[in-house]
Amino acid sequence: MNEPDSAYVGKLAVLYEGQGDLSIFRQLAERLGVPLRNSNAEDFNPHEAFFLSWRDGCLKLLDTELLKAGGLTVEIEPRAGEQRSWPAPKQGPLAQALGRKTKTVIDATTGWGQDALHIYRMGYELTCLERSPVMAALLADGFKRLQELDWMQRLGLASPTLIQGNAIDILANLDSQPDCIYIDPMFPPKRKKSALAKKSMRVLRDLLGDDTDKSQLFDAALSATGKRVVVKSPDYAEPLGGKPTESFQGKLLRYDVYLTG
Numbered sequence: 001m002n003e004p005d006s007a008y009v010g011k012l013a014v015l016y017e018g019q020g021d022l023s024i025f026r027q028l029a030e031r032l033g034v035p036l037r038n039s040n041a042e043d044f045n046p047h048e049a050f051f052l053s054w055r056d057g058c059l060k061l062l063d064t065e066l067l068k069a070g071g072l073t074v075e076i077e078p079r080a081g082e083q084r085s086w087p088a089p090k091q092g093p094l095a096q097a098l099g100r101k102t103k104t105v106i107d108a109t110t111g112w113g114q115d116a117l118h119i120y121r122m123g124y125e126l127t128c129l130e131r132s133p134v135m136a137a138l139l140a141d142g143f144k145r146l147q148e149l150d151w152m153q154r155l156g157l158a159s160p161t162l163i164q165g166n167a168i169d170i171l172a173n174l175d176s177q178p179d180c181i182y183i184d185p186m187f188p189p190k191r192k193k194s195a196l197a198k199k200s201m202r203v204l205r206d207l208l209g210d211d212t213d214k215s216q217l218f219d220a221a222l223s224a225t226g227k228r229v230v231v232k233s234p235d236y237a238e239p240l241g242g243k244p245t246e247s248f249q250g251k252l253l254r255y256d257v258y259l260t261g
């Protein structure tokens, strides 16, 4: 997972399914350094790898199971239970962990963007970091779709800023300190095959593996933040940075808060 350029060799291809502008598929394949496949080709092997393809106007990540139908995409609609206004009320354990006075947040591990978009919809000023070029491509597509939504246009809002790269390096070179840095690295599952994990997270793990440098990321976040670091962690895992200042309990997870000064 730490060498994104070579990480996808033999694992991922861009898939053209006979629809849309082929040159855009080719550009994506070249940018990611992965092969371009055509699902109508005689030698097409559906078991080869993960695939990225545009379906229904969204860039989607597919595994063999999802090839027939569907695909995983950055979901831009509010999650169940979230209020559909903007800004949504700053309620619940995530908002409590981010802190009442927090205005600016960096999500250093954006992944599928679900926490990031929750944070964004609560009205925080958000910058998103993601080191995987595949996830960054999916996020860029999701943020583009977000930008085109009626309510975003009506309110004159811009999608969060997305920066592709290793947060450990990016955080060491910030121009200004955010109030809060949020990290949600990949922890090893409790059991080898966790039936509980969502499909999107299982695929992410299969594609990228665990984040073995999460302690370094935590240290980088602690040095770079203005006021606090929030670590999202499965409830069975030890706190990443030692004893936190405070913790907020979610469903099967915890938000550990580390205040600086």
Ligand SMILES: C[S@@+](CC[C@H](N)C(=O)[O-])C[C@H]1O[C@@H](n2cnc3c(N)ncnc32)[C@H](O)[C@@H]1O
Pocket (backbone or CB within 6 Å): 108, 109, 110, 111, 112, 113, 114, 115, 116, 129, 130, 131, 132, 135, 165, 166, 167, 168, 184, 185, 186, 187, 204, 208, 211, 217
């Ligand atoms: C568990 S997922 C995050 C899920 C995310 N919170 C969500 O709501 O979808 C972890 C993500 O962080 C990214 N990541 C891990 N370490 C990183 C680092 N040092 N810099 C940038 N991204 C990192 C991984 O590539 C992966 O996409």
